[in-house]
Amino acid sequence: MVIKTEPFVVNIGPAHPSTHGVFRMKATLDGEVIVDMEPVFGYLHRGIEKLAEERTYTGVIPLTDRLDYLASMSNNLAYCLAVEKLGGIPVPERAEYLRVIMAELQRIASHLIAVGAFLNDCGAFMTPILYMLREREKILDLFEMASGQRLTYNYMRVGGVSQDVPEEFVPALGKFVKVMPRWIDEYDQLLKENEILLARAKGVGILPKELAINISASGPVLRASGVKWDIRKADPYSVYERFEFDIPTGSVGDCYDRYRVRIEEMRQSVCILKQALEQLPQGEVRSDVPHLIRPPVGEAYGHIEAPRGELGFYLVSDNSIAPYRFHVRAPSLINLTALREMMVGWKVADAIIIFGSIDINMAEVDR
Amino acid sequence: MTAALSGNEIATRLQKQFPGSIVESGPNSLLVKSESLLEIATFLKTTPGLDFDYLAAITAVDYYDYFEVIYQLTSLQHNHSLVVKTRCYERENPSLPSVVTLWRGADFQEREIYDLMGISFDGHPNLKRIVLWEGFEGHPLRKDYLRW
Numbered sequence: 233m234v235i236k237t238e239p240f241v242v243n244i245g246p247a248h249p250s251t252h253g254v255f256r257m258k259a260t261l262d263g264e265v266i267v268d269m270e271p272v273f274g275y276l277h278r279g280i281e282k283l284a285e286e287r288t289y290t291g292v293i294p295l296t297d298r299l300d301y302l303a304s305m306s307n308n309l310a311y312c313l314a315v316e317k318l319g320g321i322p323v324p325e326r327a328e329y330l331r332v333i334m335a336e337l338q339r340i341a342s343h344l345i346a347v348g349a350f351l352n353d354c355g356a357f358m359t360p361i362l363y364m365l366r367e368r369e370k371i372l373d374l375f376e377m378a379s380g381q382r383l384t385y386n387y388m389r390v391g392g393v394s395q396d397v398p399e400e401f402v403p404a405l406g407k408f409v410k411v412m413p414r415w416i417d418e419y420d421q422l423l424k425e426n427e428i429l430l431a432r433a434k435g436v437g438i439l440p441k442e443l444a445i446n447i448s449a450s451g452p453v454l455r456a457s458g459v460k461w462d463i464r465k466a467d468p469y470s471v472y473e474r475f476e477f478d479i480p481t482g483s484v485g486d487c488y489d490r491y492r493v494r495i496e497e498m499r500q501s502v503c504i505l506k507q508a509l510e511q512l513p514q515g516e517v518r519s520d521v522p523h524l525i526r527p528p529v530g531e532a533y534g535h536i537e538a539p540r541g542e543l544g545f546y547l548v549s550d551n552s553i554a555p556y557r558f559h560v561r562a563p564s565l566i567n568l569t570a571l572r573e574m575m576v577g578w579k580v581a582d583a584i585i586i587f588g589s590i591d592i593n594m595a596e597v598d599r
Numbered sequence: 600m601t602a603a604l605s606g607n608e609i610a611t612r613l614q615k616q617f618p619g620s621i622v623e624s625g626p627n628s629l630l631v632k633s634e635s636l637l638e639i640a641t642f643l644k645t646t647p648g649l650d651f652d653y654l655a656a657i658t659a660v661d662y663y664d665y666f667e668v669i670y671q672l673t674s675l676q677h678n679h680s681l682v683v684k685t686r687c688y689e690r691e692n693p694s695l696p697s698v699v700t701l702w703r704g705a706d707f708q709e710r711e712i713y714d715l716m717g718i719s720f721d722g723h724p725n726l727k728r729i730v731l732w733e734g735f736e737g738h739p740l741r742k743d744y745l746r747w
Contacts, residue, residue: 273729273730274728274729274730274731274732277730277731279739281715281740282739282740443703445652445653445675446652446702446703446704447702447703447704447706448653448654448655448656448702448703448704448705449704459675461675466601466678467600467601467678468600531660531669533656533671533682535655542655544655544656544671546656546658546669546671548660556660557658557660557661559656559658561655561656561658561671565707565708565711566704566707566708568707569703569704569706569707570703598730599730
């Protein structure tokens, strides 16, 4: 007897534990194999680009915290850089170092969540992510010392940072950079050669190099495909040209490479933190900036290497106290462009880890 | 450091190849006619020495009289960048050629501009609203959009 079969559509999400937020995958399945997939999002759209047009330049900073809430410091930094570029505002040296320290701590914190959640998706349920949350707590403690907040920091300001770090911050950071490499070694010991992880992630969800460039992928997703492109090196901002670090890259661009690149990036971030801590100068943390900033008429695009990729802010000023136009180049959104190609041909269980390995944040996708 | 190519220099090169396609050029950017956007984009992407293989970002700005669409181009190979702009003077049904065939990275960004700014992109394979729902009226990022 011949059994008649036909493809059918399954909605994965919007509210599903594996979608890391509210994201819907409209998957067409043939048995268990994905033959077509359409990403649907917008459930978390808050209109931040429009809201920013009615706030002062300083008043926008708390909004940027809420874009990618796992990397608020990076968002603060990218936005402040764009405004400084627009208005030609100088930043004191100590503030530059504090910014780099915060951005690199944030990268580690964000990658810990990314890797932990990815392993959760792979089936290593809760154990690795709890290890990683343990370390992330240490970083959040440092952020709390500096800004008083644990999630939405609102720490950076146009022309510097809101306040200097307290006395106990530097010793605490020194302790952290000492122990963090050991913790990363611990993850490697548990996971690097783990047979289940290799079987689940190696060769799965390949994003070829040419496609990665063509879809404007950025961050670990681009680097895992073998493109050595990091804005910290390619177009150094703040004081990044003073630090020595490597750009880890993958070879084939599968889920395993993306996971490895994140782990290696954490090591490099620790390396930058060590150097920044040694060089940290004394002095002012904020230049003399008026409360209401009125940049000259013009436009500026400021971009940084955020944990998820190239985070850019495009600002247009009409010499008033609020931005005329505020646009976010969100890495999470653009990294999703090739999701269909990466998923087609794989099974539903693989689709979950392919999606997890891209590491997106829905608050940034939808804005 | 990513070298920002001078819009003026590129404009002189383009002027020979595509006469009358450049509206204005400055030290940082290049303003092209919307009809010649696609051929200029192809030229910028495929000419050796320019090789703009990476479209970092697209965005649109509403200036009441016209919409300006801004393309931030980068070449990963040579580490240089260029800002290309084009304008759309129509307000009822503004439309521009899509660059998705050249850079797939434009896919979601053009959809976003269509959704929030109301500029349609000819040749886009799947032009529909991306963050707002089907049936939503108006385009909120336009300056004259008022909900109440």
